[in-house]
Amino acid sequence: MNETIGAVLIGVGVAFDVLGCLGLVRLPDVYNRLQAATKCVTLGTCLILIGVAISAGGASAALTIKSLLCACFIVLTSPVGAHALARGAYRSGVRLCDGSVTDDYAGSETLARYRAGMDAAAADRAREHYDAETETT
Amino acid sequence: MIGIHSAILVALVACGFMCLYRIGRGPSAPDRVMAIDILGTLIVAFTALLGLVTGHDWYLSIALAWALLSFIAAIALAKYLEGRAFDE
Numbered sequence: 133m134n135e136t137i138g139a140v141l142i143g144v145g146v147a148f149d150v151l152g153c154l155g156l157v158r159l160p161d162v163y164n165r166l167q168a169a170t171k172c173v174t175l176g177t178c179l180i181l182i183g184v185a186i187s188a189g190g191a192s193a194a195l196t197i198k199s200l201l202c203a204c205f206i207v208l209t210s211p212v213g214a215h216a217l218a219r220g221a222y223r224s225g226v227r228l229c230d231g232s233v234t235d236d237y238a239g240s241e242t243l244a245r246y247r248a249g250m251d252a253a254a255a256d257r258a259r260e261h262y263d264a265e266t267e268t269t
Numbered sequence: 270m271i272g273i274h275s276a277i278l279v280a281l282v283a284c285g286f287m288c289l290y291r292i293g294r295g296p297s298a299p300d301r302v303m304a305i306d307i308l309g310t311l312i313v314a315f316t317a318l319l320g321l322v323t324g325h326d327w328y329l330s331i332a333l334a335w336a337l338l339s340f341i342a343a344i345a346l347a348k349y350l351e352g353r354a355f356d357e
Contacts, residue, residue, distance in 0.1 A: 139273055142318070146277050149311060153287040156307060162299050165291070169307045177314040184321045191324075198329035199317050205336050206310065213306055213343035220350035221299035 138187030141179050148176030161229035162221050170214040178203045274322050281315045302346045309339030 152172025159165045181203035188195035228235060288311065291304035313332045320328030 142277060143273075145314070146280050149284050149314065150280055153284040153307070153311075156291050156304065157287045162297060162303065165300065166303050169303065173307050173310050177310050180314040181317050184317045187321055192326055194326035195320060195324075195329060198326060198333065199320075202313060202317065202329060202332050202336060205333065206313065209336070209340040210306075210310060213340055213347070214303075216344050216347035217299060217303055217306070217350075220302075220347035221297070224299065224350045224352070226297050226299055 134186055134189040138183040138185075138189075141183030141186065145176040145179030145183060148172045148179065152176060160231065162226050163218060163228065166214055166218055166221075170210060174206060174210040177206055181206070274318065278315065278318060278322075281311055281318070284311050285315075299350055302343065302350070306339060306343040309335060309342075313339075 149172065152169045155168030155172065156165050159168055181199045185196045185199040185203070188199070222237060285308060288304045288308040292301050292308070295301045295304060313336050316328050316332040316335065320326060320332070
């Protein structure tokens with residue numbers, strides 16, 4: 133029984149991993165790839181680790197405890213790393229793909245730079261952005 | 270059971286090759302960093318499965334250490350891309 137539940141969880145986890153990696157290969161820009169790959173692979177790996185814990189069951193307590201610990205660690209750290217990477221990519225100037233519709237982060241970034249007094253030209257861009265936004269809403 | 274597990278291990282290796290494609294091809298540096306991070310997560314899953322198949326629990330110790338190192342590497346490289354130091 134435990135073996136069956138574990139095998140099902142591992143199979144579903146591998147399916148998520150494969151789909152996430154397909155997204156990593158196929159999607160057009162770094163932000164799309166990041167959101168596809170990170171979410172799918174995090175969930176898939178967690179399902180595999182939980183499946184390993186259930187399959188090992190009574191046979192090996194060390195295997196169960198370590199794999200559950202590993203699953204907790206992946207759940208906590210993987211989104212943090214992905215968020216830091218997305219922010220790093222944006223601030224290092226990676227562009228959005230051509231099909232992108234909106235970039236809500238742009239205005240807040242230029243405004244933050246203007247407030248910090250770092251960039252005088254950013255002030256004009258921020259004002260333009262916010263004027264355009266208040267006109268549309 | 271061995272048949273299922275070896276098929277799953279082969280699927281994870283295929284995923285790893287997709288990540289390697291993105292690491293080699295990736296147009297920007299964040300692409301490569303992200304693909305390395307994902308590859309690390311896949312290796313954690315692979316190592317856990319190896320531990321289940323062989324019955325050695327020290328494989329899971331490798332998985333834990335790998336997850337830790339891959340997280341630290343991802344954070345450090347993200348800060349580097351942002352142009353800031355690690356403690357900011």
